[in-house]
Amino acid sequence: MKRPAARQDGGQAGLKAVIAAVAERTARKRSTLAIFDLDGTLFDNRTRTIFILREISEKFSEKVPELSAAFERFLDLGAVDYSLEVTLKRLGVKHPAEVSFIKQEWARRFFSDEYQKYDMPILGAKAYVESVHRAGATVIYLTGRDVGRMLVGTTEVLRLYGFPVGVAGTMTIVKKEFEQDDGIFKKEVSEYIDRLGEVVAVFENEPANSNLLAARFPRAASFFVKTQHRPDAPELAAGIAVIKDFRLKKTAGA
Numbered sequence: 342m343k344r345p346a347a348r349q350d351g352g353q354a355g356l357k358a359v360i361a362a363v364a365e366r367t368a369r370k371r372s373t374l375a376i377f378d379l380d381g382t383l384f385d386n387r388t389r390t391i392f393i394l395r396e397i398s399e400k401f402s403e404k405v406p407e408l409s410a411a412f413e414r415f416l417d418l419g420a421v422d423y424s425l426e427v428t429l430k431r432l433g434v435k436h437p438a439e440v441s442f443i444k445q446e447w448a449r450r451f452f453s454d455e456y457q458k459y460d461m462p463i464l465g466a467k468a469y470v471e472s473v474h475r476a477g478a479t480v481i482y483l484t485g486r487d488v489g490r491m492l493v494g495t496t497e498v499l500r501l502y503g504f505p506v507g508v509a510g511t512m513t514i515v516k517k518e519f520e521q522d523d524g525i526f527k528k529e530v531s532e533y534i535d536r537l538g539e540v541v542a543v544f545e546n547e548p549a550n551s552n553l554l555a556a557r558f559p560r561a562a563s564f565f566v567k568t569q570h571r572p573d574a575p576e577l578a579a580g581i582a583v584i585k586d587f588r589l590k591k592t593a594g595a
């Protein structure tokens with residue numbers, strides 16, 4: 342399908358065009374695939390980090406006095422940056438020993454099955470993924486989370502928030518090894534995905550991954566979800582539609 346350009350309407354037309362394209366191929370008994378990243382694409386992870394930091398502040402209050410003090414003041418999600426270090430700085434946590442202790446405790450929790458339920462789905466994400474699935478596409482959750490520590494929690498959270506998972510027309514692909522580079526992982530997996538059918542849409546929040554997948558699947562509609570991403574990210578390639586969330590505006594007759 343023709344790749345829609347970034348639009349003033351936040352990619353609305355493009356989002357709807359994906360559903361129409363899937364339905365059209367399905368009617369012709371053709372296999373279609375839609376690739377969704379999870380962190381920063383279908384889910385906002387900032388709530389996970391805030392929950393974890395608050396837990397650390399309560400459990401280890403004597404070891405983390407600056408963090409505990411931060412939670413005595415009002416906190417909003419805007420304080421949470423892509424980088425934990427930046428977040429802690431914003432919260433007034435500066436003591437090196439405290440910072441390194443928090444980082445260690447945060448990582449143990451953040452990259453684990455148990456804490457993923459504190460993520461918040463991006464607005465409209467569940468309904469949109471459901472629509473794409475219902476139209477007949479195989480929904481592929483392609484994430485840099487790893488099988489050993491995070492697959493169970495990933496599945497649990499998708500189910501908890503009502504995303505199609507585990508049923509026909511869905512696939513969850515995670516990393517075998519946590520240490521594997523995200524970009525290389527997604528590139529290798531895309532070779533496999535390419536053999537399964539026509540990729541009609543790709544959704545990402547990391548510019549590097551977005552560019553990589555857009556180049557790998559030039560006929561697919563490519564969407565960049567503007568949430569949080571690595572600070573050293575490259576410029577987004579032309580032709581990738583930028584969206585804030587997945588809400589579809591109701592139009593007359595739609």
Ligand SMILES: [Mg+2]
Nearest residue numbers: 378380381546
């Ligand atoms: Mg992501």
